[in-house]
Amino acid sequence: MHPVSPEREAREVPLFLQIREILAQRIGSGTIGIGGRLPSERELAAELGTARMTVREALRMLEGEGLIYRAERRGYFVSPARLRYDPTRHVNVMRLIPSQGHVAEGIYLGRQLTRATGSLALMFGCQEGAPLILERSVAVMNGRRIEYGEHFLLEEAIPGYLDFPYESPLTQTLERRHGIRTKMIGFRTRPTNLFGIPTEALEVRAGSPGLYITRIKQHGGRVIEVDREYWLSDALEIVVGQFPNPHEA
Template sequence: MQYVIIKDAIVEQIESGLLAPRQKLPAERKLAESFNTTRVTLREALSLLESEGRIYREDRRGWFISPQTLRYDPTQTQSFTELAQAQNRTPKIELISAKAIVANKQAATLLNLPPFSDIYRVDRVRYLEQRPVAYVINYIRPELFRHLLDLELSNSLTDIYRQHYDMVYQKVRYRISTSSLFGDISQALRATAGTPAMIIERLNYNQNGELMDGVIEYWRHDAISIESTTELNR
């Protein structure tokens, strides 16, 4: 199968260092000519590479070599900024919107809220080395965090909870699934519609056992690897 041969040839160049992280691949037409194949066959090879997390596509910009993944443990309470910096990455958080709303279906389901509950919704994009890698929606209980929307929400919410409200994460529940990126989320991540995504849903509880917020993280699937360490009782 020619597309497998093409995929393996590109993998070999990545692993040998001939293709560097975040390097742009030639245009599909030129790549097809280089491998003496059709664009249909080439796209099969590129799709395989994308599914393996070797390359990623940016809308209207082309294909790029994926950098090293961010090691992510959903059970830990580190902020995204702390996690990235600990792995010698350069993080940035961009605030998209922050508003008080009547809980929508997504928020009500995630937090098990009664009808017409008030909630804060904060949408942000996480970057690594100027590349958008995750779209994050926080649904936050307003009774625990009064005047939250007056604060600078492009900073770490973990730090804001601790510094302004004396609340820290004590317990985390999470669920991981896979999906695809569409609509406003894919646009914010500069992804084409249908790009594979990893979805992490988290419920965060404070030191008093109170549910603080629910979080839905839409990650480009090549940007993170899920890792966790657990000490087993003997």
């Protein structure tokens, strides 16, 4: 190990960070409450005597921190407390949201037939090209779309699945209808910027900060379901194991 590294010179704080600070304080102090709308970019620029792009940089900062979110072309709003989400547990998103005091709504985007390729085949541990069923959906919390999900099912492992329409939640449906009780065996997650299909489904700007989660579910010794979830970054935090909840204390 090295000894202490040299301290950096103190520099003047950039303007956009000063603006970030001003806005963060207005939010923290409750001047703008949860769900409240911030002034428009142009209003803030005029008020603070700066250019619009500088204000945007500050807003982008707060968005990346999860303090605020954008509603496309409608404005910036203060984010509610993050959903606490444990991907190792088998809780359905549509049940998680109301369990933490929010209003949940689901949007079903339809079913597709596809085939296992690349990393999907690897995760299923099946042949390349094996038939898969894909169910797509969006989770809505308090009227805001926060998660786009793709659920891949190994067709040959769930005979008769295609004879029925989609029913939420998927896990319960598999158990009740097909006698299959899946078990979560692992997940993987990384931050990313969203674009393409997820941003279209979530109705947000391409480039919005997000969290990508992959989950693997097993039954009878083999993988029968792989989920890919794209969350808006400010909407959740991942909590695994024993962790005190600051909102209960």
